[in-house]
Amino acid sequence: MSQPRNVLLLVGSPRCERSNSHVVGKFLVDKLEEKGLVSEEACAIRLVSTRENAEKLWSFVDNADVIVLATPLYVDSFPSPTVKALELIHEHRKAVSPTKSQLLVAIMNSGFPEKEHMDIALKIIRNFAQASNFKWGGGIRVGWGESLNSEPLNEKKGMTRKLTRGLSLASVNLSEGQPISEEAENLASALFVPLFLAKTIIRLVVNPGWNKQAKDNNAKAKMHDRPYAHGS
Amino acid sequence: MKAVIFNGAKKGDLTINSIETALTDQLVEHGWEVEPIELRNMQIAACLGCFGCWVKTPGTCVINDDGRETTRKAIQSDLMVWLTPVTFGGYSSDLKKALDRIIPILLPYFESYHGQIHHKMRYKKYPKLLVIGVQEPGVDYAETFTALAERNRLNLRPSAYAASVFQRSKNPETIPAFVEEQLKKAEVIS
Numbered sequence: 303m304s305q306p307r308n309v310l311l312l313v314g315s316p317r318c319e320r321s322n323s324h325v326v327g328k329f330l331v332d333k334l335e336e337k338g339l340v341s342e343e344a345c346a347i348r349l350v351s352t353r354e355n356a357e358k359l360w361s362f363v364d365n366a367d368v369i370v371l372a373t374p375l376y377v378d379s380f381p382s383p384t385v386k387a388l389e390l391i392h393e394h395r396k397a398v399s400p401t402k403s404q405l406l407v408a409i410m411n412s413g414f415p416e417k418e419h420m421d422i423a424l425k426i427i428r429n430f431a432q433a434s435n436f437k438w439g440g441g442i443r444v445g446w447g448e449s450l451n452s453e454p455l456n457e458k459k460g461m462t463r464k465l466t467r468g469l470s471l472a473s474v475n476l477s478e479g480q481p482i483s484e485e486a487e488n489l490a491s492a493l494f495v496p497l498f499l500a501k502t503i504i505r506l507v508v509n510p511g512w513n514k515q516a517k518d519n520n521a522k523a524k525m526h527d528r529p530y531a532h533g534s
Numbered sequence: 535m536k537a538v539i540f541n542g543a544k545k546g547d548l549t550i551n552s553i554e555t556a557l558t559d560q561l562v563e564h565g566w567e568v569e570p571i572e573l574r575n576m577q578i579a580a581c582l583g584c585f586g587c588w589v590k591t592p593g594t595c596v597i598n599d600d601g602r603e604t605t606r607k608a609i610q611s612d613l614m615v616w617l618t619p620v621t622f623g624g625y626s627s628d629l630k631k632a633l634d635r636i637i638p639i640l641l642p643y644f645e646s647y648h649g650q651i652h653h654k655m656r657y658k659k660y661p662k663l664l665v666i667g668v669q670e671p672g673v674d675y676a677e678t679f680t681a682l683a684e685r686n687r688l689n690l691r692p693s694a695y696a697a698s699v700f701q702r703s704k705n706p707e708t709i710p711a712f713v714e715e716q717l718k719k720a721e722v723i724s
Binding site for chain 1: 580581582588589590591592593609621623626627630631633634637639642643646651657673678685686
């Protein structure tokens with residue numbers, strides 16, 4: 303593949319710019335911009351509802367040499383608008399038979415700390431890439447994504463050091479038209495603390511955090527309600 | 535006993551419609567009450583990932599549309615069937631929009647289950663789950679599809695479960711036997 307010029311960040315989260323998916327994808331795309339690529343951004347949920355929107359989606363994809371799909375894990379796969387976007391892109395590419403080589407990179411993020419939760423979702427995106435004539439650019443799995451708190455990634459912060467180093471390495475590969483290296487994939491996919499510690503923190507800190515959020519919404523007493531139990 | 539069928543097919547999908555018919559016929563024959571739902575005709579907005587169903591209106595999605603009804607029907611059933619064209623190894627967008635909206639049937643809290651972190655269960659009992667995908671000729675996504683269904687099983691913990699792929703190229707006359715086999719695997723009939 304020749305030197306790529308254009309990169310598209312396609313955000314799969316319905317929260318679009320406010321999402322952790324955007325935060326991670328944006329960091330990678332910013333690094334690619336530093337290397338001379340021109341970037342565009344699109345959010346799947348805004349581009350799948352009408353034919354006119356779908357044409358915008360196709361135009362974004364057609365223009366890009368590198369597509370970064372950054373999406374959260376929803377029910378073991380990715381959100382329905384992202385599935386719809388993949389269906390539409392596939393339909394378009396079957397009709398137009400693209401000739402230029404394009405790289406597709408996936409960044410998954412999940413609230414669960416184990417990377418394995420995201421394996422099947424990544425496999426589905428890889429299947430899509432193959433079926434739709436994209437060159438597979440690699441997949442990054444960001445566990446415990448909620449800990450990013452939708453804040454821009456900071457290279458100097460311990461919590462995001464591995465992730466940012468991995469994404470920076472990935473940007474070097476992609477800027478040369480190459481899939482991201484195994485080293486970059488592994489580094490970007492590494493948790494910032496050992497898994498056992500992440501699991502402990504999640505149980506001891508994150509679980510009470512749900513109660514705090516419910517309390518703020520005057521819903522704490524209802525947290526265990528079963529509104530659809532038989533007879534309700 | 536109640537069964538709900540989430541049909542995630544596009545309009546005019548004869549294979550999936552035939553599977554739905556065979557499922558309905560065989561379940562009714564065994565005394566089940568069956569409700570097929572053509573998801574493409576339902577007004578179900580995309581899940582917004584807002585967690586409102588966990589921390590604002592626990593157990594109920596904040597979006598008031600058909601997504602609430604499909605979730606209610608799912609948890610009140612004894613058998614939930616997901617029917618879908620195999621879409622790159624996953625589910626169609628029409629099925630997925632309904633599945634994304636059923637997360638209020640879980641609690642937000644995390645716990646360790648089968649060695650991994652999963653959400654805790656909200657309800658005491660969950661329906662049996664049967665997942666059937668219809669695959670186009672020329673591709674082989676069956677392994678990915680059944681692995682996805684297996685992940686769903688770990689997260690939704692149905693009382694019984696089966697998942698399988700039917701090849702669209704197969705003779706439609708084999709559908710009733712295929713469906714019978716799946717219902718047996720899901721411990722719905724013996």
